[in-house]
Amino acid sequence: MSDPVLFDSFQIQLFVPAGTDDAVADAARAALDDPPFPELVRDAVTRLLGAGPALAVLTAVVE
Numbered sequence: 001m002s003d004p005v006l007f008d009s010f011q012i013q014l015f016v017p018a019g020t021d022d023a024v025a026d027a028a029r030a031a032l033d034d035p036p037f038p039e040l041v042r043d044a045v046t047r048l049l050g051a052g053p054a055l056a057v058l059t060a061v062v063e
Helices: 022-033 037-051
Strands: none
Touching: 022 037
């Protein structure tokens, strides 16, 4: 297989409701900072790409 070429990229923004309790926001931040989280996101995106035949050729990287 040849080296992959960047085809497209996108950014995801995550929001909490205004007034969210600090403890809840801190727990969400801790979950995002958990080392396995990027791999979980990549796996989820890979499953989505595999669901569409035209997208199955794509691979995903989370940075």
